[in-house]
Every structure is written in C-alpha cells, then in structure tokens.
Amino acid sequence: MTKKDNFKHIYEQSKDKIYRLCLGFTGNTMDCDDLFQEVYIKVWNNLESFRNESNVNTWIYRIATNVAIAFVTNRTKHTKKNSDLDPNTKLSYPDKRFYSDEKIAKLYQAISTLKEKDRLLIGLVLDENSYAEISKIMGITISNVGVRINRIKKRLTNKMKSNG
C-alpha cells in the first residue's frame, strides 16, 4: 500500500469522528475546517511513524487532540500579537444552517463553551470511545475519566437548559 492509499484509507475511516471532535472543539465551521485540515496534515507528516503498533483510532485521536491544543495556543499567540481580543473569542459565529438539526447545533455550541480539555473528553465519550481508550488518549486515569464525565455532564446540562 502506498503512502497515499494508506492516508486515504485512514482518512475515510476517521473523517467523520475527527470532524465532530473539531466542530465540538471550535464551535464554528470556519475554525473547524482549519483545525480538521491541520489534523490531516499532521497525520500525513507522521504517517511513517505509525507502524500499526498501536490502535489507529488511538493514534489519530492523539494527533487530533494535540493539534486542537496547539490550535488554541497558536490563537493565544496570534491574538496577543495583533489585538486585545480574548483568545477564547470565536472568530465567526456558528452557522446554524450548517447543522442538520437545531438540537445538534445547540449541543455542539454548548460543548464549545466548555474548558478545552473537557470539550475533547466529551467529544471522545459521545463518539463511543471506551474509558480505557479515552484514558490512553488524554493521559489521565480511568477513574479520573469517570469523575470528569460526571462533572462535564452537569455543566453541559446547565448550558443546554440556559440555551433553551
């Protein structure tokens, strides 16, 4: 299998879940597209280092979560350099028409207002990753995953209620 074929195979397998993680993380389609593309650039650049030693799911999620963290830090640098904007300020407002359902839009928007690590964690949970896998991706203990999920659930419920 050539590098291109291998990359395409991984892309087809993972594109939807990575896109959802990016959308939940950024809360708007414009930043989401940038982040999504950045993830696959890193996947391409690091493809040789993936030798099926670990699960492809864990590997790509690790890249995606790390690129998401780097995305926030880059934005912090950028905003400090160019303006006094809060680095958490969204560059564009979420386009509700993009979402297939109003409820989905609310969910993604509510998630994007959580703390950075919580956004990633809940994204992994909602895409049906096991606690053990999330623990490997995020570098926290399995029991800590459970504790955090409970905390995020409460916050998210409140946010969903306050958003109507």
Added chain:
Amino acid sequence: MDEQITEWGQLWRQQASNDFDIDHLINKLKKMNRYALIQKIFFFIVVIFALYSMFTHLTLNVQQILAISVFAIGSLAVIIPLFRIKINFKNKNTQTFIESNIDCLKRKLKIPKVHFLIFIICSVLAINIGGFNQFESNLFQIVFHISTLIILAILWYARKVGIKNYESEILPVIEKLERMKDE
C-alpha cells in the same frame, strides 16, 4: 452509560463531515514535501560552498582559525536549539503533549536570553581576535576595536527587543497551557 449521554451521543454522531477534497490536500502536501527537500539540499550546498570558500580564500593562520572557531561556536549556540526545539504531535497523550509543549516554550524563551547572548559574545570576540594586530597604525587598531563595541551595543539592544517580543508572545501561552494542565 446513562440516558443523557446516550441521547447526546445520538445527536452528536448525526453530524457528518463537510465535503473535503482530500486529493487536493494530498497534492498540496506532496508539493510542500518536495519544497522542503529542495530547501534542505540548497542549505546543504550553501554550507559546503561557504566552508570551501573559507578554507581556500582565507589566510589560515592560528589567529584566523581561532576567530572562525569562536564564531562557529557562537553560531551553533543559536542554530542548534532553533532546530531542536520542535513540538512532537505523535505518540503523546494530551497531558504529556501539554507538558512537553510548556517545556518547549520555556526552552524557546532561553533562545534570546541565553543562546543569543552566547552568539553576541562569541561574534564580537571573534571579530576582535581576527582583527587583532592587523593594522599598521595603532589609531586604526583602536578605532577597529572600539567599533566592535558599537556592534556589541547594537546586538545587545536587538537581544533586549527579542526577549521582550518572545516574552509577550510566549508567556501568555505558557500560562494558558499551565492552566490547561492543572484543570
């Protein structure tokens, strides 16, 4: 898993990805890789040519060799950390990535503070060694050494500006990452 998470999960998974032209991205990445390779080859050729010119055109006495060596040490003190400080995205969990990112940024802060300082000292020292006892007139010799002090002052000022810029850019990022790490 409780009902609430299951319901959110069902909603979450309904969202599909945008139509994305992956072939276009692959072609772009291949071009970027080719460009990076050309840059590396060009850099290698320039280094070889510089070394060749240096050894064939300079009068290589002990004084000149010492001056070149001191300058090379100073340059390497900046070049090596610039190439070594790279953030690794693969095979790292989020927590380790955040920690290594903080470490990288802290090392980056040292570039103008420590590494550039070594470069400044070595460069000025190298010029002084190279130019020592090279003028017939004592006055010119003194003017030469004093002018290196002016170079030192300019580089010192550039370092000061560099430190300020690095700090204003990097310190908020470190602060943000430290907060994320502890969350």
